[in-house]
Each structure stands twice: as structure tokens, then as C-alpha cells.
Amino acid sequence: MKVLMFGWEFPPHITGGLGTACFGLTKGLNHFGTEVIFVVPKSYGDEDKTFVELLDAGHVDITERKTEHTEFWENFKYIEVGSNLIPYMDPEEFKKIFEKKIFSHSEFKESVFSTNFKFSGSYGANLYEEVARYALIAAYIAGTNQFDIIHAHDWLTYPAGIAAKKVSGKPLVVHMHATEFDRSGENINQRVYDIEREGMQAADKVIAVSNLTRKIIIERYGVHPDKVVTVHNSVEPISLPEEFKVTKNFEEKIVTFLGRVTFQKGPDYFIEAAKKVIDKDPNVRFVMAGSGDMLNKMIRRVAKLNIATKFHFAGFLKGQEVYDMFSLSDVYVMPSVSEPFGISPLEAMISDVPVIISKQSGVAEVLRHALKVDFWDVDDLADAIYAMLHYPALSKMFKKYGKIEVENLRWENSAFKVNKVYKEMCEK
Amino acid sequence: MRTICFYFQVHQPFRLKRYKFFDIGKDHYYYNDFENRSIMRKVAEKCYLPTNQIFLELIKEYGDKFKIAYSISGVAMDQFEMYAPDVLESFKKLVATGNVELLSETYSHSLSALKSYEEFEYQINMHRKKIKEHFGLEPKVFRNTELIYSDKIGEFIANMGFKGMITEGAKHILGWKSPNYLYCNTINPKLKLLLKNFKLSDDIAFRFSNHAWEDFPLTTEKFVSWLNAIDPKEEMVNLFMDYETFGEHQWEETGIFEFLKALPDAVFRYSNYSFSTPSEIIENTEPVAQIHVPHPISWADEERDITAWLGNELQDEAFNNLYSLYDKVKEINEAEIWKDWLYLQTSDHFYYMCTKWFSDGDVHKYFNPYESPYEAFVNFMNILSDFMIRINRYK
Secondary structure: OEEEEEOOOEOOEOOOHHHHHHHHHHHHHHHOOOEEEEEEOOOOOOOOOOOOEEEEHHHOOOOOOOHHHHHHHHHOOHHHOOHHHOOOOOHHHHHHHHHHHHOOHHHHHHHHHHOOOOOOOOOOOOHHHHHHHHHHHHHHHHHHOOOOEEEEEHHHHHHHHHHHHHHHOOOEEEEEOOOHHHHHOOOOOHHHHHHHHHHHHHOOEEEEOOHHHHHHHHHHHOOOHHHEEEOOOOOOOOOOOHHHOOOOOOOOEEEEEEOOOOHHHOHHHHHHHHHHHHHHOOOEEEEEEOOOOOHHHHHHHHHHOOOOOOEEEEEOOOOHHHHHHHHHOOEEEEOOOOEOOOOHHHHHHHOOOOEEEEOOEHHHHOOOOOEEEOOOOHHHHHHHHHHHHHOHHHHHHHHHHHHHHHHOOOHHHHHHHHHHHHHHHHHO | OEEEEEEEEEOOOOOEOOOOHHHOOOOOOOEOHHHHHHHHHHHHHHHHHHHHHHHHHHHHHHHHHOOEEEEEOHHHHHHHHHHOHHHHHHHHHHHHOOOEEEOEOOOOOEOHHHOOHHHHHHHHHHHHHHHHHHHOOOOOEEEOHHHOEOHHHHHHHHHOOOOEEEEEOOHHHHOOOOOOOOEEEOOOOOOEEEEEOHHHHHHHHOOOOOOOOOOOOOOHHHHHHHHHHOOOOOOEEEEEEEHHHEEOOEEHHHOHHHHHHHHHHHHHHHOOEEEOOHHHHHHHOOOOEEEOOOOOEOOOOOOOOOOOOOOOHHHHHHHHHHHOOHHHHHHOOOHHHHHHHHHHHEOHHHHOOOOHHHOOOOOOOOOOOOOOHHHHHHHHHHHHHHHHHHHHOOO
16 A cells, blocks of 8 residues: 655654654554655655655656646635735745736746745745645646555645545545644634645545544534544654763753743743742752744743743754753653643653643543643642652652553554554545 | 043953753853954954054154043953953053053943942952053042942942042933033042033944934034034033944944044144043042932933843843852852853843843844843853852852
């Protein structure tokens, strides 16, 4: 069986858990002999290609026009989208889009089809246009490759998945790693929501990363329950050689937050809990690693609470730095307001760090050896952190059984379920 | 006869290197040597050396008629020793002419006057020693970091034996009064105060090359005509500015050096002004009134207060945490600790954390190594955390 898979990122160039999950999943699928053609915008050349045939959407030479492409283009009218609503738009980008709108439609299509596209490969300005262009190229790739099934990860690639399905007639699986409600709370971006919904409607099957996400999909996107299956994420087993571990150069214990500093991840609750813990026990340090739109506000808050000599900002960490951070940590906290899954606690546990996670996270469904709190209950969170730091029996137990628990969560197991979905659909 | 008092501030901070959380407890060296050296060399070539040369020639030409004053921060002298001994030599030559006065200040260009008089005094004495060591003289007039002054600070300085102090002629302090007279401290009238004429000072320091300014271009004749327009009863014009004005803030191409070279001649030719040092003025002039400054003033920004360094959450947190170490540091007899303690107090670190000018551009971006006040804060706090760990080892 061969899968045409559309993603947005792939290790080592990742901004979040999606890239990690894609890697684990393809690796797991490989275990069952399933082939994957993985399409990402802008390949950097040093991704791990052991398990996948990696196609860079930016390097595809488009030499011919097909009517389906044009039709698809017109069905998804992203370019007509009001450009003033595109996130993080700078004036230059705006001008570019504006100029394109002046051109006649056919002329613009011409330019789309004659160039060798380059995607910027990350979230940001001109996102909708990139999503649309990605879909166009997806259609081309679908027309020139052999495969049995299409698998698209998150809304950015859904138009691509739909396009590929139109061209090839093969079944489509869409994978919900996060919903717009997770990212934005109730203030959703309607356009993103619409793309998510269209993707799930066009799909033959929807995979949700947790029951929590499955529930949102059913209740808020109106997708039929029979169509949605839950496949929990997993974590790559790693064994860090001792000499790689960095040493701690101070006595205090370290409590870590690692993730994007955005509304979804609940960094503000972490800080409020930190203040409560430090007031009770000054011999502890808190670290917030990551960046995001709430970072400056968080720095101000820490200064305001007068805990800045005990609360540190480590910036965005990647690769080895993440494990360095874990090896320094005594407790890992993920106070997410809404977390479809949340792979990072698993990475912490596998690095021998006990974790505290919010009940509002998908990963809470699969973990037993973790302290679970409501993200909004700062007192409870502070209490949990204090307990983890001061009652060695507790942290010792969580470390020991947590590691075993996580080691049993294999990507092969997740891939097995995904593979089963593939089979069912191909048999239809 | 009326007189002009030229005073220049010479200061370069030890800029901090990018210091990560992972370095805490491990790496105890905090300074960006490369950046400090290259900035010092750049400013030396563009400003210190050529401007010193101009003043040396002017003093040669006019003898005792031309006089100026400097304050050189201790951290600037440290960096001269490390990166620019040629600059130090040229200052020594200037001071040796006898027409150049050196003012006293805090060693690390710190805000210690706002927090601890004990530390303040210690730093003044340290600076005094350093001046003595390099220039063989004792400063008589005090100038606080960024001209920060209040009644209390003035009283303390008077008690230390200084005859005079210089500060800003802030509008909200002076009201209808003119900065062109000698004033004195409210609590201890023995301390004379020279106030900066910020209009004429800033014409040179900030507006000289501004094409949008209605008086552009500024010629020496025009400047002297403004001096002449001042009421003849007013006794002095205090022109205080950053030394880096010459060649660095105002590039050589703006003609600032030519302006400087020609100014004394124009003053002597078209006006009855002389040039004096702050000490001479204090000796020869009687104060006209006391000046009341209950809250600290400075020469910074429109507000002329201390909000460029202190006031927002980031600055207050960093500042208070730093000075909370004072009692402990005092007990430690360790040169490395003392050096870092001094260098971390340099006011520039707090200046980089200022959020006041988010809206109005980059007046304050001058040699600012950080992209945002937040970055400046996080970096400083990481370093301070390491410093605290070191301090606490000496329990």
C-alpha cells in the first residue's frame, strides 16, 4: 500500500508537535510495509528521509495544464479572499496580492502554472495563498504519482488533500492534530474553520488525535460520529547517553514549561502557580522555554510578581536543547487550556521527568502516571508542583511507572490503527 | 563679562553578552568583549581621537582663554585601558594643558544615588582614585549619572565636600527662572549648582544636522547671535552634552568638527563671552537663588526625569533585585565579585529595558544591543541570577 501524505513540516524543521507526529507516524507505517510519499512545502534538504520519499512541493516542475487543476482552483477561491484579513500581512505582501488581483484571472493562472513554486514553508504572511498554491501542486503530484490513499495533516493541507482526491479518485483521510477552537478559544478564525470543515466533509475518514478532539469534531463541525476515529499520538523512544546530559549548576529544583507561549498552552497559569510555589518555597526555579505572541506579556507579569530571579525565560529550544532542558528539569508542567493531544509530556516522561498535565489535554486520556489538574485551578496546580518537588516518593513513582507507561505507547501502535483505517477504505 | 561653560560626558558601558538560561551557575563571564572592543574602537576613531585633537589645537591657539570640562566614567576608563590606550593618552595630554577640568562621578555610571548613599559614596571615591591615578588631580565638582539630581542628592554631595554640582535646567523645576545663573542647593546652600541650558546645548547635540529644523544649517555666527540675544544680565551659558555628539551622533560629514573649530573664534570676535570651567564659575560667581528639586531630575527625554531607567515593571524588578544584594556583596572581599557588581550597576542596562519609546522610534537605539526591552530584561536577569548564585556561595 502506498500513501500520498501532505504535511506542513517535518523534522528537523519543526515549530510544533505536528512535525514530530508526522515523523513518528510515517516511521510506524513503514514498520507495516506501508509506503509514504510525504509532501511538504520547502524542503531544506536535511530532513530524515529514511522512511519516506520526501517531495518538496516547491521543486515540482509544472509543465502542463490540466482542466481539473483549473477547476479546483476555481472551487477554492483563496486568492479572492479579502487580503486585509490575512494574518501578519506586511504592506509589501499586501501590494503583491493586490497587484495580482488586478491581473486578469487567466493571466494569473498562467503565471502559476509556468513557475517553479517556492513555498515559504512556515505559518505567516500570505498563508491562504500558499495553502491554495500548495493545493494546486498537490493536484499535479496526484496526477503524476501512483498511490492508494491520501492522508492530509491539519487544515493547511486539507485543500491539497481534496485536490489530490479530485484528480486521482483515491480515498482521503484527514488528520486533526488541532482544531481552530484549540488554537483560538471561542474567537475562531472563520476562514480556517471553514477550511477544516470542508476538509472533513470531503474526507472519507477523519482521524482525531484524542477523544477530546473527536468530541469537538463531532459537536462543533457537525461531522458524523461514524466517520471519526481516535488514534492517539505516541512518542519516539530515545535513550540519551549520559555524557550528553547537561549538568545543573545550582541547587534549586527546576520546574519547566516547554511549548509555544500562546493562549492555547496556558503559560499565564504556569506563572501564577509559580508565584504561589515560590512564596512558599524559594528554593525552586521555574523555566519557560518557547516563544509566542504572549511572551512579552508573560515577561512583564513575571517582573510584576517580583519573581524574575527565580523565573527564567529560555527562548525557543530545538533538537538537543529540548532534551538538555528535560535533563535539568525536576517537574514538567503542561497547563494547556486546550490541547488536542500534547506530545511534549511524553517526551518529558521518557527523559525521566515527572509531569503535571491539564485535564483539558488529549494526552490525559492515555496517561495514568501523571498528575492531572484543571488548567484554571492555579491553587491545585501550585499544590501539585509543590508535592512533586517535596515528596520524593511521589516523583519517584511517577518517574518509574511513567517511563514504562510511555514506552508502551509506541508509534507502531498508532500506525497500526491508521493502517487499519487505510485498509478498510481501500477495501470499500 | 559673561561666560560659556562647556562640559562633555564621556561614557561607554560594558555591554553584556547573550547569556542563556543554560549558562546560569556555569558561566561567570558576562561581557561581550567583541562588541565592547569594536564599539570602543569605532567611537575612538570617529569621535574621541579627532575631537580631542581639535580641543588640543584650540587650547594651543587660544591659551587660557579657552576652557572645557569632562566627566569620564570609571567604566569608560576601564575600557580605554583595555581597548583604547591611545584615547586615554590624548585625554591626559588635554588635562595637562591645565585648561581642562575633570568632574567627579560614580565609577560605573550608576543609579546608586537613587538607592544607596553608601554605595553612591563608595563609587564616587573609587572614581576619584581612578582619576587621581591617571590624571594626578582631584575633582572638585560633581556630576551625577545623566545629570540626575535632587535636593537630597545635592545635600549628600555637599556633605562629601564638593563645592558644586551640575545638573539639568529642567523647565518644570525652573519655571520662569533662567538656567543662565548660578544656583544653590536648598538644604545646604554651600553647594552651588550649574544648570544646563538645554535649548542651546541641544541645538548642537541633537539638532545640528537636522534638515527639518527651521534654523538649519547651524553656523557659528548664528550660534553666537543667539548667545548675544540672551539678556546681558544673565551670567553664563552652560553647554552640557554627550561627548559622542562630535563625530558619532553628528557625523564628521555634517560639519560638526568645522563648527567646533570655528566656534571660539566667532565667540571672541562677535561677543563678550569668555570660556570657563565649572570650578572657576563656582569660585567667581554668587548664587542668585536656591533651587527646589524634591523629586529627581535628569537630562533625559522630554520629561527630564528618571523614567528612562526606572519605573516600568521590568526596570524596577531588575533594579530592586540588583540592589537587594548590596548587604551581601559588601561582606565579600573578592575582586571579581566587586567588578561584576559595579559593571552590572551601569545605568545603560536599565535604559535598554525602557518601554517609553515603543511608539516614537529609535532615538534611544544608540548602540543598544537588544531588539526589545524584554530581551534586555531576560538577558540581564539571567546574568543577575548567576551573580546571585555566586554571592550566595559566600554565606
